[in-house]
Amino acid sequence: MRQKRGNLNPSTRTAPSLTNRSPGSIPAAEFRHCQDLFLYYLAAEKRLSENTISSYQADLESFSSYLAEKKISLKQTETNHIRDYFSFSKEKGITNRSNARRLSCLRSFFRFLLTEKIIDHDPTNILEIPKSRRSLPDNLSVAEIDVLLAGQGEQTPLTIRNTAMLHLLYATGMRVSELVKLPLMALNINAGFVRVLGKGSKERLVPFGEEAKEKLLVYLQDSRGKLLGHKKSPALFVTARGTTMTRLRFWQIIQETAIKTGIKKKISPHMLRHSFATHLLSHGADLRSVQLMLGHADISTTQIYTHVDNSRLKAIHQKFHPRSTRKK
Secondary structure, eight states, X not given: OOOOOXXXXXXXXXXXXXXXXXXXXXXXXXXXXXHHHHHHHHHHTSOOXXXXXXXXXXXXXXXXXXXXXXXXOTXXXXXXXXXXXXXXXXXXXXXHHHHHHHHHHHHHHHHHHHHTTSSSSOTTTTOOOOOOOOOOOOOOOXXXXXXXXXXXXXXXXXXXXXXXXXXXXXXXXXXXXXXXXXXXXXXXXXXXXXXXXXGGGOEEEEEXXXXXXXXXXXXXXXXXXXXXXXXXXXXXXXXXXXSBOOHHHHHHHHHHHHHHHTOOSOOOHHHHHHHHHHHHHHTTOOHHHHHHHHTOSSHHHHGXXXXXXXXXXXXXXXXXXXXXXXXX
């Protein structure tokens, strides 16, 4: 059973002491202490998001369990031990993509330990990141988006809220975690912009169109107050209990809407983000603008959305290339 993770907030998390290390620590205890040092560093100095730090922690706990089973300490860890760990992971069905993420985590971890003089060499230094075939993200067609956005049926405070959330998600390409955490103050309804707090606490301004604005106005004027009753909340989107919407509940809402409207695809909130990016690029938006709206730190992450179906490529080539058709 996985141990419950501690608080990763640097304002409340106490910095582990470097002097607490015991040369005679058993492997698991030694690893745990070094892991706490590293996670505190990521939270307090690198200012990474809690979700990102949780991912690092999960990857480190997997590696820690392997070392403990083999009775190998951090100072004893060599390159061949890490290779064996990844071979073991592959046998367990872990994909190259997941192993690439795990290796990236271990590299950062061991480099940190080397900098802090906890270890005297980096066993990940000569390892190559496993190559993975990056699959194209699933997305909905414009017609499917239209069906989904109109799929709430009877107008109630809850369905009006759901409609506003779906419209804003597709209009901005936000991550679902960003959407459910949006404060009311982040919305500039008149200017048609929303201030989004993304990964690493980085802010970005994202515009939204008239249709999303119309749905938001209906929600704010007719539904939000009814859902809150006598309660108060800083959140833009609230539940019938007056609390903040959760990621899981919104995922369920999208699933329920897809079933109701007859959409057969396995749909998720992230699919609307994929659709937002794909539709913008296919209609002529430049990559840099889409990168800024999505909040990607690296434009290479955005480039995955530049795929265009073969039929459209062929049509573009035939229309614009001077030698695409045989002259008569």
